[in-house]
Amino acid sequence: MTKVxxxxxxxxxxxxxxxxxxxxxxAARLAGVQVVSAYPITPQSPVVExxxxxxxxxxxxxxxxxxxxxxxxxxxxISASAVGARVFTASCANGLALMHExxxxxxxxxxxxxxxxxxxxxxxxxxxxxxxxxSISQRDTGWLQIYCRNNQEVMDSIIQAYRxxxxxxxxxxxxxxxxxxxxxxxxxxxxxTDKVTAFLPDYKPHTVLDPANPQNVNPVTLAEPRKNADGVxxxxxxxxxxxxxxxxxxxxxxxxxxxxxxGKEFGRPYGLYDTYKCEDxxxxxxxxxxxxxxxxxxxxxxxxxxxxIGVLSVRLYRPFPALELxxxxxxxxxxxxxxxxxxxxxxxxxxxxxxLKAALFEYNVPVFAHSYCMGLGGRDxxxxxxxxxxxxxxxxxxxxxxxxxxxxxxxxxxx
Amino acid sequence: xxxxxxxxxxxxxxxxxxxxRACTGCGLSIAYRHxxxxxxxxxxxxxxxxxxTVLQGMYPVSSMTVPCLNTAxxxxxxxxxxxxxxxxxxxxxxxxxxxxxxxxxxxxxxxxALSGAAERNTDFIYxxxxxxxxxxxxxxxxxxxxxxxxxxxxxGGKMEHKKDMARxxxxxxxxxxxxxxxxxxxxxxxxxxKAKEMSGTxxxxxLVPCPPGWGYDxxxxxxxxxxxxxxxxxDLYEIIDGRFEFYGPSKKLAExxxxxxxxxxxxxxxxxxxxxxxxxxxxxxxxDQKWATYRQMGYCE
Numbered sequence: 001m002t003k004v005x006x007x008x009x010x011x012x013x014x015x016x017x018x019x020x021x022x023x024x025x026x027a028a029r030l031a032g033v034q035v036v037s038a039y040p041i042t043p044q045s046p047v048v049e050x051x052x053x054x055x056x057x058x059x060x061x062x063x064x065x066x067x068x069x070x071x072x073x074x075x076x077x078i079s080a081s082a083v084g085a086r087v088f089t090a091s092c093a094n095g096l097a098l099m100h101e102x103x104x105x106x107x108x109x110x111x112x113x114x115x116x117x118x119x120x121x122x123x124x125x126x127x128x129x130x131x132x133x134x135s136i137s138q139r140d141t142g143w144l145q146i147y148c149r150n151n152q153e154v155m156d157s158i159i160q161a162y163r164x165x166x167x168x169x170x171x172x173x174x175x176x177x178x179x180x181x182x183x184x185x186x187x188x189x190x191x192x193t194d195k196v197t198a199f200l201p202d203y204k205p206h207t208v209l210d211p212a213n214p215q216n217v218n219p220v221t222l223a224e225p226r227k228n229a230d231g232v233x234x235x236x237x238x239x240x241x242x243x244x245x246x247x248x249x250x251x252x253x254x255x256x257x258x259x260x261x262x263g264k265e266f267g268r269p270y271g272l273y274d275t276y277k278c279e280d281x282x283x284x285x286x287x288x289x290x291x292x293x294x295x296x297x298x299x300x301x302x303x304x305x306x307x308x309i310g311v312l313s314v315r316l317y318r319p320f321p322a323l324e325l326x327x328x329x330x331x332x333x334x335x336x337x338x339x340x341x342x343x344x345x346x347x348x349x350x351x352x353x354x355x356l357k358a359a360l361f362e363y364n365v366p367v368f369a370h371s372y373c374m375g376l377g378g379r380d381x382x383x384x385x386x387x388x389x390x391x392x393x394x395x396x397x398x399x400x401x402x403x404x405x406x407x408x409x410x411x412x413x414x415x
Numbered sequence: 416x417x418x419x420x421x422x423x424x425x426x427x428x429x430x431x432x433x434x435x436r437a438c439t440g441c442g443l444s445i446a447y448r449h450x451x452x453x454x455x456x457x458x459x460x461x462x463x464x465x466x467x468t469v470l471q472g473m474y475p476v477s478s479m480t481v482p483c484l485n486t487a488x489x490x491x492x493x494x495x496x497x498x499x500x501x502x503x504x505x506x507x508x509x510x511x512x513x514x515x516x517x518x519x520x521x522x523x524x525x526x527x528a529l530s531g532a533a534e535r536n537t538d539f540i541y542x543x544x545x546x547x548x549x550x551x552x553x554x555x556x557x558x559x560x561x562x563x564x565x566x567x568x569x570x571g572g573k574m575e576h577k578k579d580m581a582r583x584x585x586x587x588x589x590x591x592x593x594x595x596x597x598x599x600x601x602x603x604x605x606x607x608x609k610a611k612e613m614s615g616t617x618x619x620x621x622l623v624p625c626p627p628g629w630g631y632d633x634x635x636x637x638x639x640x641x642x643x644x645x646x647x648x649x650d651l652y653e654i655i656d657g658r659f660e661f662y663g664p665s666k667k668l669a670e671x672x673x674x675x676x677x678x679x680x681x682x683x684x685x686x687x688x689x690x691x692x693x694x695x696x697x698x699x700x701x702x703d704q705k706w707a708t709y710r711q712m713g714y715c716e
Contacts, residue, residue: 079497
């Protein structure tokens with residue numbers, strides 16, 4: 001009798017209604033995180049409050065270090081990871097910017113730290129609302145970046161992030177839109193703890209701080225290779241940094257494989273990107289984060305009006321899967337791309353647009369790509385705003401190639 | 416630890432190897448060597464940007480035989496907190512964690528992280544070696560540079576008095592605050608040993624004379640350290656659970672008097688070469704005031 005009951009419990013999916021912040025905290029607990037350090041910032045605070053609750057009630061066996069700044073939070077994670085603990089932190093906006101120096105430090109030390117980022121606008125002026133300027137500004141620190149469209153993806157991506165990060169030994173950010181996901185309740189299937197434990201091999205640091213095997217980690221390192229006391233030639237700074245780049249490039253495949261394996265184990269497969277109604281699309285909306293979910297609604301409406309438009313949501317942004325995205329768009333056979341994003345590289349255009357254009361050029365995919373900026377500082381992105389952008393780009397489809405170029409446009413700017 | 420260590424009983428094991436990159440006559444070298452002898456093998460160090468980074472050697476060659484995690488300038492105490500948390504999580508709690516930073520890394524850029532770690536009473540030893548300026552970057556003034564001293568960023572002599580880091584740390588009510596000098600290496604050794612045997616946040620402040628930064632002949636490092644104490648510019652004391660006590664030559668001054676005027680100490684260093692009589696008087700008044708406070712608090716006669 002009892003046995004039957006147990007089986008029934010195990011086979012039924014454990015679905016809870018939760019915010020993305022709680023999904024992130026739950027994922028960290030499931031991943032067996034041993035050290036958490038964080039500093040409060042809106043809208044991240046519920047993540048760490050939840051983790052403190054878990055540590056306090058004993059359901060999570062971790063050390064929680066309540067530091068005096070984000071700079072110290074990430075530093076605690078760096079040093080704890082170097083000693084051999086699995087670590088977790090969360091931050092966004094100005095807090096993430098305060099970590100900037102240490103983000104480079106974490107990547108340079110090749111520590112598989114996982115950080116949840118409920119994306120928020122950068123001051124000034126103050127705004128606590130959503131856009132993606134914070135994580136995009138950290139693009140070149142050497143961290144992997146995964147963007148999520150909904151709370152289930154947040155839960156699943158944080159679990160996968162540990163497997164990916166600890167394979168390639170590169171820290172990883174899991175980004176999700178502040179408030180839009182961080183404070184919105186959605187049904188989330190919570191994976192079984194034992195299955196997550198089996199999915200994540202034990203963390204084995206590449207260098208352990210251990211008195212039994214003393215090493216000087218991250219000392220001054222010259223540009224050129226140099227011999228050690230035994231006459232063995234060791235890497236210079238240049239080689240050490242190349243290896244980080246190499247690990248990033250390898251992470252594309254590792255992320256792909258991890259997404260497939262996760263699908264086999266948990267029934268929800270993940271890729272480097274996701275497509276919606278792209279099969280016969282003339283125009284594709286390329287997005288980052290929750291805007292991808294909204295774009296699906298816009299595409300449904302536009303398809304009813306006869307527009308052949310699809311959505312491609314980029315999940316893995318760093319490393320940038322340039323080949324895979326280019327080949328996907330080539331295969332779709334679309335003629336144009338509209339990149340919808342909540343960030344801007346001031347003086348140019350959206351970061352994703354620039355990256356995608358470079359990829360399309362590199363792999364010789366003959367489509368135009370327009371950059372749309374939307375939603376900065378939490379400006380509401382309505383489905384109609386997305387429709388407006390897509391119709392604007394759609395009008396360029398039949399123009400001669402020379403006239404298909406369009407300067408970046410800010411949607412719903414009320415000057 | 417009841418018996419005082421002597422050069423005869425001092426361990427012969429070296430954790431800081433000779434031939435390292437420290438300058439000739441470096442006061443930090445003496446402190447580092449004797450401090451490590453007291454701390455022994457079962458430790459993990461974390462060191463920010465400082466002269467010590469240079470002393471410890473460039474990859475892949477190292478001058479010490481204990482593990483060290485180099486860390487960003489302002490992060491020493493946070494880095495130590497992370498090491499401590501991980502050791503606790505992994506059940507390796509017998510390892511002593513040490514953060515070892517310069518005066519700039521402590522009194523200026525690192526004070527926030529240090530204050531946070533002290534407030535949490537993080538179980539580690541924080542060592543500040545104070546050579547009274549940013550010596551590693553070429554002698555710029557720090558919050559710990561004394562008034563009147565020339566540095567490349569106080570070319571007319573520093574306008575402000577130095578911060579009293581030991582007192583700032585004592586105000587955090589940490590279990591142990593001690594000031595030490597490489598001129599009294601056996602005392603330094605024994606205070607490190609005492610610190611190692613305690614738990615919670617322990618703060619060790621070392622005044623390390625610096626030949627190129629202070630401007631004196633490298634052979635006089637030990638003498639310079641002694642002179643600083645004899646004139647009361649720097650004092651040797653420990654504060655255990657809030658109880659203040661002088662030791663060594665400072666104890667003698669406290670009990671029997673005989674504190675020298677600062678003139679001789681000031682004139683022995685070229686960094687004070689252009690200092691006016693007025694500034695010397697102000698420095699003397701600063702020292703006198705400090706000692707008046709000691710008296711007021713009942714720490715000395």
